[in-house]
Amino acid sequence: xxxxxxxxxxxxxxxxxxxxxxxxxxxxxxxxxxxxxxxxxxxxxxxxxxxxxxxxxxxxxxxxxxxxxxxxxxxxxxxxxxxxxxxxxxxxxxxxxxxxxxxxxxxxxxxxxxxxxxxxxxxxxxxxxxxxxxxxxxxxxxxxxxxxxxxxxxxxxxxxxxxxxxxxxxxxxxxxxxxxxxxxxxxxxxxxxxxxxxxxxxxxxxxxxxxxxxxxxxxxxxxxxxxxxxxxxxxxxxxxxxxxxxxxxxxxxxxxxxxxxxxxxxxxxxxxxxxxxxxxxxxxxxxxxxxxxxxxxxxxxxxxxxxxxxxxxxxxxxxxxxxxxxxxxxxxxxxxxxxxxxxxxxxxxxxxxxxxxxxxxxxxxxxxxxxxxxxxxxxxxxxxxxxxxxxxxxxxxxxxxxxxxxxxxxxxxxxxxxxxxxxxxxxxxxxxxxxxxxxxxxxxxxxxxxxxxxxxxxxxxxxxxxxxxxxxxxxxxxxxxxxxxxxxxxxx
Amino acid sequence: xxxxxxxxxxxxxxxxxxxxxxxxxxxxxxxxxxxxxxxxxxxxxxxxxxxxxxxxxxxxxxxxxxxxxxxxxxxxxxxxxxxxxxxxxxxxxxxxxxxxxxxxxxxxxxxxxxxxxxxxxxxxxxxxxxxxxxxxxxxxxxxxxxxxxxxxxxxxxxxxxxxxxxxxxxxxxxxxxxxxxxxxxxxxxxxxxxxxxxxxxxxxxxxxxxxxxxxxxxxxxxxxxxxxxxxxxxxxxxxxxxxxxxxxxxxxxxxxxxxxxxxxxxxxxxxxxxxxxxxxxxxxxxxxxxxxxxxxxxxxxxxxxxxxxxxxxxxxxxxxxxxxxxxxxxxxxxxxxxxxxxxxxxxxxxxxxxxxxxxxxxxxxxxxxxxxxxxxxxxxxxxxxxxxxxxxxxxxxxxxxxxxxxxxxxxxxxxxxxxxxxxxxxxxxxxxxxxxxxx
Numbered sequence: 001x002x003x004x005x006x007x008x009x010x011x012x013x014x015x016x017x018x019x020x021x022x023x024x025x026x027x028x029x030x031x032x033x034x035x036x037x038x039x040x041x042x043x044x045x046x047x048x049x050x051x052x053x054x055x056x057x058x059x060x061x062x063x064x065x066x067x068x069x070x071x072x073x074x075x076x077x078x079x080x081x082x083x084x085x086x087x088x089x090x091x092x093x094x095x096x097x098x099x100x101x102x103x104x105x106x107x108x109x110x111x112x113x114x115x116x117x118x119x120x121x122x123x124x125x126x127x128x129x130x131x132x133x134x135x136x137x138x139x140x141x142x143x144x145x146x147x148x149x150x151x152x153x154x155x156x157x158x159x160x161x162x163x164x165x166x167x168x169x170x171x172x173x174x175x176x177x178x179x180x181x182x183x184x185x186x187x188x189x190x191x192x193x194x195x196x197x198x199x200x201x202x203x204x205x206x207x208x209x210x211x212x213x214x215x216x217x218x219x220x221x222x223x224x225x226x227x228x229x230x231x232x233x234x235x236x237x238x239x240x241x242x243x244x245x246x247x248x249x250x251x252x253x254x255x256x257x258x259x260x261x262x263x264x265x266x267x268x269x270x271x272x273x274x275x276x277x278x279x280x281x282x283x284x285x286x287x288x289x290x291x292x293x294x295x296x297x298x299x300x301x302x303x304x305x306x307x308x309x310x311x312x313x314x315x316x317x318x319x320x321x322x323x324x325x326x327x328x329x330x331x332x333x334x335x336x337x338x339x340x341x342x343x344x345x346x347x348x349x350x351x352x353x354x355x356x357x358x359x360x361x362x363x364x365x366x367x368x369x370x371x372x373x374x375x376x377x378x379x380x381x382x383x384x385x386x387x388x389x390x391x392x393x394x395x396x397x398x399x400x401x402x403x404x405x406x407x408x409x410x411x412x413x414x415x416x417x418x419x420x421x422x423x424x425x426x427x428x429x430x431x432x433x434x435x436x437x438x439x440x441x442x443x444x445x446x447x448x449x450x451x452x453x454x455x456x457x458x459x460x461x462x463x464x465x466x467x468x469x470x471x472x473x474x475x476x477x478x479x480x481x482x483x484x485x486x487x488x489x490x491x492x
Numbered sequence: 493x494x495x496x497x498x499x500x501x502x503x504x505x506x507x508x509x510x511x512x513x514x515x516x517x518x519x520x521x522x523x524x525x526x527x528x529x530x531x532x533x534x535x536x537x538x539x540x541x542x543x544x545x546x547x548x549x550x551x552x553x554x555x556x557x558x559x560x561x562x563x564x565x566x567x568x569x570x571x572x573x574x575x576x577x578x579x580x581x582x583x584x585x586x587x588x589x590x591x592x593x594x595x596x597x598x599x600x601x602x603x604x605x606x607x608x609x610x611x612x613x614x615x616x617x618x619x620x621x622x623x624x625x626x627x628x629x630x631x632x633x634x635x636x637x638x639x640x641x642x643x644x645x646x647x648x649x650x651x652x653x654x655x656x657x658x659x660x661x662x663x664x665x666x667x668x669x670x671x672x673x674x675x676x677x678x679x680x681x682x683x684x685x686x687x688x689x690x691x692x693x694x695x696x697x698x699x700x701x702x703x704x705x706x707x708x709x710x711x712x713x714x715x716x717x718x719x720x721x722x723x724x725x726x727x728x729x730x731x732x733x734x735x736x737x738x739x740x741x742x743x744x745x746x747x748x749x750x751x752x753x754x755x756x757x758x759x760x761x762x763x764x765x766x767x768x769x770x771x772x773x774x775x776x777x778x779x780x781x782x783x784x785x786x787x788x789x790x791x792x793x794x795x796x797x798x799x800x801x802x803x804x805x806x807x808x809x810x811x812x813x814x815x816x817x818x819x820x821x822x823x824x825x826x827x828x829x830x831x832x833x834x835x836x837x838x839x840x841x842x843x844x845x846x847x848x849x850x851x852x853x854x855x856x857x858x859x860x861x862x863x864x865x866x867x868x869x870x871x872x873x874x875x876x877x878x879x880x881x882x883x884x885x886x887x888x889x890x891x892x893x894x895x896x897x898x899x900x901x902x903x904x905x906x907x908x909x910x911x912x913x914x915x916x917x918x919x920x921x922x923x924x925x926x927x928x929x930x931x
Contacts, residue, residue, distance in 0.1 A: 045604065045606075046606070049567055049606060052567060052568075053567065053568070053569065053570060056503070056505060057503075057504060057505075057506065057507045057569070057813060058503045058504070058813065058817055058818075060568055060569075061568065061808065061809050061813060061818065064564055064567075064568055064804055064808055065804060065805050065808065065809075067564070067804060068800050068801045068804055069801060080819065081818060081819055082817050082818065082819070083816075083817065083818070083819045096503075128567075130604070131567070131606060131609075132560050132563045132564055132567060132609070133560055133563075134602065134604055134605035134606075134609060134610065134613075135604070136604040137604060138604070139603040139604060140603075140604070141601065141602070141603055141604060141605060141606055141607065142601065142603060143603040144600045144601055144603070266606055266607070267607070268601055268607045271601055271607075277603075278603070315570075316570045316571075
């Protein structure tokens with residue numbers, strides 16, 4: 001099957017990079033941090049464990065291979081373990097361990113006594129060793145709550161339901177604000193709305209300055225629509241990173257909060273933990289997370305809390321692998337080559353998301369039938385959703401039956417058509433402009449050169465002596481024209 | 493194996509989840525040997541190695557190291573799993589994971605241990621203690637005879653292979669229904685369907701090779717019936733004539749059947765042999781063969797400590813990362829000796845039935861297995877021919893060459909081995925010589 005070139009999201013690197021990995025937001029955040037930040041993070045064993053798992057496999061095994069050695073990581077050893085030639089360029093080897101360097105697991109290469117090596121970051125090494133042996137002292141895997149044994153605990157299903165309800169409530173609120181569909185949604189709490197505003201997922205259209213939004217009247221932005229189409233884990237990490245950036249903007253220390261996220265990710269669903277003992281320095285952040293459904297507290301002021309599946313699945317590489325039945329629930333879409341979509345779902349949120357780009361014709365209690373058509377897809381694209389996002393949504397939610405036909409999963413006709421609709425939208429674009437009309441050819445050419453030199457030129461039509469320039473340069477250009485006109489006139 | 497391209501961009505971006513099945517030899521007699529090792533011979537030309545003294549290793553110590561290693565395996569990827577079997581004298585038992593109907597795990601998670609690690613560690617510990625108690629009971633019941641049996645590797649391997657088969661069914665029919673792209677288009681599979689887990693078996697052998705070999709051989713009397721065998725109990729040494737016939741007679745064939753099953757299922761069998769050369773001059777050749785045939789890693793501990801590093805360095809990378817991009821340690825030359833079906837002796841020179849390929853230590857007019865008759869006249873000829881066979885010695889160990897050559901040497905070995913099998917031959921000489929054709 002010949003794949004047309006535009007099927008590859010090369011033209012849109014930003015969207016492709018976010019769809020690659022669910023932790024892309026986290027990676028971007030960590031890439032910008034300094035050594036001291038990591039030193040702070042690696043005090044927690046849970047962080048060491050999660051960071052190790054986020055490395056690419058080759059790098060990860062290199063680290064584990066040398067973990068118990070008391071020597072620094074020598075380039076010669078790495079080369080021979082990777083079956084590379086002894087004379088391989090150092091840059092090549094450096095590139096292989098780049099992910100570990102970026103996470104400051106090892107320090108940059110050092111040359112001493114004729115040997116090239118990367119020194120270990122001792123904090124990380126110690127942390128990972130302690131994680132494996134269980135000898136740490138930082139309580140990073142959560143201190144269980146001290147309670148009598150006979151107390152009734154919420155079951156795992158209860159916790160999943162609670163977390164799902166809380167987070168989907170926020171998503172539903174976002175969708176309904178954009179579409180005006182009437183499902184009854186409880187408005188999320190003010191802090192949540194504030195974060196949604198700061199992160200740019202929702203705005204108040206009446207508020208032009210963007211500083212004093214009316215939190216009750218916010219509507220979803222195109223960024224918000226894109227957010228909706230991501231898979232759950234990506235959404236969670238994005239939200240957490242918005243939260244973290246907001247904290248940093250208030251010049252609060254975020255390392256402890258981030259290390260708490262990782263700790264939550266290593267906790268056990270169905271187990272209760274003590275908030276004050278587990279996270280003595282991040283209690284307020286923990287309270288904030290409760291609003292998103294990451295944790296469940298039996299009563300608001302109690303020390304006891306239960307992480308929900310949102311929190312415990314945070315660090316599991318791919319949520320689909322860990323939660324089998326949940327993954328099955330997510331695979332409900334059948335897409336036919338005639339653009340018909342059958343969605344076996346009764347989830348309000350999924351239907352609302354489908355409604356963004358699908359013309360829904362029939363709705364049964366457990367099945368929604370609709371059609372991908374130009375009008376709806378283009379209106380979705382108007383909202384800022386790209387063709388690639390629709391395609392990745394369709395393929396990640398494809399029903400197991402779809403796998404029975406030979407690959408590719410989605411028929412190329414449909415994929416191509418979506419791209420074509422996307423292109424169609426991009427073919428014309430509107431821009432403000434200022435038109436100048438000239439009668440002297442000389443003056444026209446001089447002004448054209450001047451505008452070109454100042455990157456103000458949009459279009460020039462030399463046959464009719466029209467110039468189109470950027471509106472904000474109008475004053476400067478007219479000044480130039482007047483001056484030039486005077487010079488030319490005085491010349492005669 | 494072709495030398496891999498130096499381009500690091502060809503390295504795999506993801507690996508499938510990996511299931512590690514560990515078979516731990518917990519034979520009490522073997523561990524008592526390991527706990528008090530004889531002093532090691534000095535290596536004057538390698539002062540660094542010479543400095544390391546013989547390290548006694550007891551079962552509790554080793555289990556602690558093993559747990560760290562298993563934790564590291566769990567840590568290296570989400571979705572990795574561990575299965576542990578204990579092989580004691582004559583019996584094998586699943587230690588981890590506990591059967592699903594078992595009671596819930598430990599009540600409270602510890603604040604400084606990742607919960608899955610804690611579950612694994614406590615349950616293995618509990619399983620081992622329980623097994624030790626059972627052994628104790630057996631001894632108190634005066635069942636000393638069964639305690640002298642060699643560890644039930646075959647039983648454990650069979651159980652492990654059944655476990656693998658349960659998780660990864662070989663008939664791809666059911667797998668194809670779920671996700672046909674997995675086989676056709678690996679790149680699409682990683683994007684869409686759940687990955688098919690890869691499995692490997694790690695055999696940790698503590699019993700000296702002498703004994704393992706013996707375990708597959710038994711006294712000639714035993715072939716005639718169990719009655720006389722039961723009379724022979726050697727309670728003093730672990731490497732005495734072991735076992736009653738019934739279980740041991742299937743030992744070699746059973747092990748080889750396991751190996752071929754694993755080979756077919758593409759499950760590598762890694763072998764870590766703990767008895768250092770000072771205890772055990774001859775390596776456990778059948779386990780070595782198992783590792784060789786299934787492309788696993790065989791390695792014998794030198795008795796000088798560093799077990800934790802060795803475990804991490806040799807056995808941690810999953811099969812999908814071995815050979816490319818990671819190097820595997822150079823493997824020793826493998827002795828392809830076999831055990832005869834009639835007396836269960838380890839053979840240098842054997843005679844193979846041309847019909848059913850059964851191996852015998854002497855020429856026979858009638859094959860014991862398939863009852864094929866051979867001309868009686870050929871027997872003296874065969875016998876006289878066999879005396880002419882001169883073993884061509886090959887070095888015990890392939891000297892560790894620079895890496896690319898090392899993999900080539902390994903290959904050659906492989907080819908020889910294949911040829912051997914095709915022509916129904918057994919290596920002659922001290923197990924490492926020129927193969928002889930017997931027909």
